Amino acid sequence: MLYLVGLGLSDETDITVKGLEAVKRASRVYLEAYTSILLVDQSTLETYYGRSITVADREMVESNSDEILRGAKEEDVAFLVVGDPFGATTHTDLVLRARELGVPVRTIPNASILSAIGATGLQLYNFGQTVSMVFFLDNWRPTSFYDRIKENRSIGLHTLVLLDIKVKEQSLENMARGRKIYEPPRYMTVGTCAKQMLEVEEEKGEGVYGLESLAIGAARVGGKTEKFVAGTLQELCDADDLLGPPLHSLVLLGRRTHELEYEFVREFAINRHTWDRVWEADYKGKQS
Amino acid sequence: MLYLVGLGLSDETDITVKGLEAVKRASRVYLEAYTSILLVDQSTLETYYGRSITVADREMVESNSDEILRGAKEEDVAFLVVGDPFGATTHTDLVLRARELGVPVRTIPNASILSAIGATGLQLYNFGQTVSMVFFLDNWRPTSFYDRIKENRSIGLHTLVLLDIKVKEQSLENMARGRKIYEPPRYMTVGTCAKQMLEVEEEKGEGVYGLESLAIGAARVGGKTEKFVAGTLQELCDADDLLGPPLHSLVLLGRRTHELEYEFVREFAINRHTWDRVWEADYKGKQS
Numbered sequence: 001m002l003y004l005v006g007l008g009l010s011d012e013t014d015i016t017v018k019g020l021e022a023v024k025r026a027s028r029v030y031l032e033a034y035t036s037i038l039l040v041d042q043s044t045l046e047t048y049y050g051r052s053i054t055v056a057d058r059e060m061v062e063s064n065s066d067e068i069l070r071g072a073k074e075e076d077v078a079f080l081v082v083g084d085p086f087g088a089t090t091h092t093d094l095v096l097r098a099r100e101l102g103v104p105v106r107t108i109p110n111a112s113i114l115s116a117i118g119a120t121g122l123q124l125y126n127f128g129q130t131v132s133m134v135f136f137l138d139n140w141r142p143t144s145f146y147d148r149i150k151e152n153r154s155i156g157l158h159t160l161v162l163l164d165i166k167v168k169e170q171s172l173e174n175m176a177r178g179r180k181i182y183e184p185p186r187y188m189t190v191g192t193c194a195k196q197m198l199e200v201e202e203e204k205g206e207g208v209y210g211l212e213s214l215a216i217g218a219a220r221v222g223g224k225t226e227k228f229v230a231g232t233l234q235e236l237c238d239a240d241d242l243l244g245p246p247l248h249s250l251v252l253l254g255r256r257t258h259e260l261e262y263e264f265v266r267e268f269a270i271n272r273h274t275w276d277r278v279w280e281a282d283y284k285g286k287q288s
Numbered sequence: 289m290l291y292l293v294g295l296g297l298s299d300e301t302d303i304t305v306k307g308l309e310a311v312k313r314a315s316r317v318y319l320e321a322y323t324s325i326l327l328v329d330q331s332t333l334e335t336y337y338g339r340s341i342t343v344a345d346r347e348m349v350e351s352n353s354d355e356i357l358r359g360a361k362e363e364d365v366a367f368l369v370v371g372d373p374f375g376a377t378t379h380t381d382l383v384l385r386a387r388e389l390g391v392p393v394r395t396i397p398n399a400s401i402l403s404a405i406g407a408t409g410l411q412l413y414n415f416g417q418t419v420s421m422v423f424f425l426d427n428w429r430p431t432s433f434y435d436r437i438k439e440n441r442s443i444g445l446h447t448l449v450l451l452d453i454k455v456k457e458q459s460l461e462n463m464a465r466g467r468k469i470y471e472p473p474r475y476m477t478v479g480t481c482a483k484q485m486l487e488v489e490e491e492k493g494e495g496v497y498g499l500e501s502l503a504i505g506a507a508r509v510g511g512k513t514e515k516f517v518a519g520t521l522q523e524l525c526d527a528d529d530l531l532g533p534p535l536h537s538l539v540l541l542g543r544r545t546h547e548l549e550y551e552f553v554r555e556f557a558i559n560r561h562t563w564d565r566v567w568e569a570d571y572k573g574k575q576s
Binding site: 006008009011012013014015016017018020021083084085086087092093095096099106107108109110111112114115116118119121123124125126127128129130131132151155157221222224226260261263264267 | 294296297299300301302303304305306308309371372373374375380381383384387394395396397398399400402403404406407409411412413414415416417418419420439443445509510512514548549551552555
């Protein structure tokens with residue numbers, strides 16, 4: 001049996017009791033470590049689970065899934081995923097391959113940022129599609145997120161923006177020389193995301209959002225040091241110090257809001273005067 | 289401290305290790321039991337947790353939250369919620385009241401149907417806003433879901449439809465006579481949902497969806513007996529036997545699909561011939 005085990009969002013104790021039992025029982029334990037990370041390191045997990053863990057990087061999961069699935073018809077293999085196992089496309093591939101090989105699969109769900117973001121006080125019913133923001137390079141500035149946000153905002157919905165993480169990246173020089181030396185991991189902050197969003201709005205000029213659009217920066221959601229900061233996109237460009245270490249996410253508000261959302265989120269406002277002013281002018285009682 | 293503890297979706301072992309520790313430590317333990325249910329009963333939870341549990345019905349949470357929060361500045365109170373604590377508005381109210389009273393709050397997230405529905409193989413990125421379907425009565429047929437689905441489908445997105453549950457309902461006669469006698473709980477099935485959806489399409493006639501629209505019926509998501517059935521809305525009207533006992537949910541597909549989604553979901557098709565035919569004609573390569 002292949003067990004896809006969600007680890008939740010924060011530390012080693014966010015695994016479910018059912019998930020922990022599956023990990024303890026499995027012959028081999030893999031950890032998917034490239035679409036998200038926990039706030040604790042691998043050795044902490046290994047000590048807590050009492051098991052050694054093989055880190056599965058993107059290459060292994062995408063190109064060498066048969067190694068992960070080896071013998072899984074007869075024995076149990078646990079594949080650990082931060083958050084919920086079905087947050088990322090890659091795991092769909094793994095399940096399809098398991099089906100081909102006749103390996104039975106069981107999923108053990110857990111918290112995902114897609115639902116845990118409800119802790120901002122925004123109603124999950126009012127969210128549209130989720131988008132991703134990658135680190136812009138000089139020659140690579142993908143802007144499909146802009147069209148998705150436009151769609152969401154055209155019907156008044158909030159947008160959750162998931163922020164890029166870069167792990168196990170090689171410098172061009174090291175890659176060219178075939179040296180397996182990796183750069184330190186990088187995690188996008190809310191400030192970088194807000195700036196990139198505003199740059200793209202400036203380029204496209206469709207008025208999908210602007211400096212005064214309301215948003216929430218979220219850090220370490222579900223963890224003990226969880227932190228939310230609410231303000232305009234302009235304010236969030238400079239709020240990384242308030243938010244602290246990774247992981248960060250951002251929510252851009254839609255105009256279809258509920259009074260309860262206002263009251264709940266106001267608590268997190270960088271500047272309540274600004275928050276109240278923009279809310280009254282652009283959000284309160286609006287539908288889209 | 290008020291702990292909002294997510295219980296996940298299925299049974300007593302879906303609680304996280306962190307959540308279980310909070311439950312064992314708390315002075316009092318409440319269970320919110322009107323927006324969703326686990327597949328096991330209260331006594332199973334009590335035995336497993338080693339704690340007695342007070343069931344908190346809607347009236348208690350909405351009108352008597354001070355009783356739940358009593359003493360919570362000095363001692364720990366655990367408020368258990370099926371799924372993730374922020375799935376429903378009511379808990380926002382409870383947190384706002386806690387803030388007013390100066391009670392610190394911590395949330396322990398868990399799996400929610402909003403992310404666990406990814407086990408259908410549909411990409412969570414392609415979902416629009418979530419809607420609810422209530423049991424229609426002769427004189428009460430709320431159709432706001434139709435407009436929401438229209439919005440989602442206009443931009444090609446899938447829609448998760450959460451189905452009504454009725455617990456602790458009184459008959460009109462018992463209510464009139466002030467008798468606290470409750471009807472057996474009722475859980476909407478995928479068949480009822482599909483029929484109500486088609487009735488409303490017939491009334492409104494806007495062509496938001498139809499008999500041949502593709503959808504997935506989901507039962508007991510995250511549990512050992514999890515079951516998915518894919519087909520047209522017409523086919524799903526009669527698929528309750530295949531799906532088995534509650535809880536059920538339904539996903540109406542949007543047209544912005546990925547080939548991986550096709551391949552993954554096809555496994556669940558009631559009739560693969562129909563599935564392939566409709567997919568080719570109405571979904572493949574479409575954007576909205």
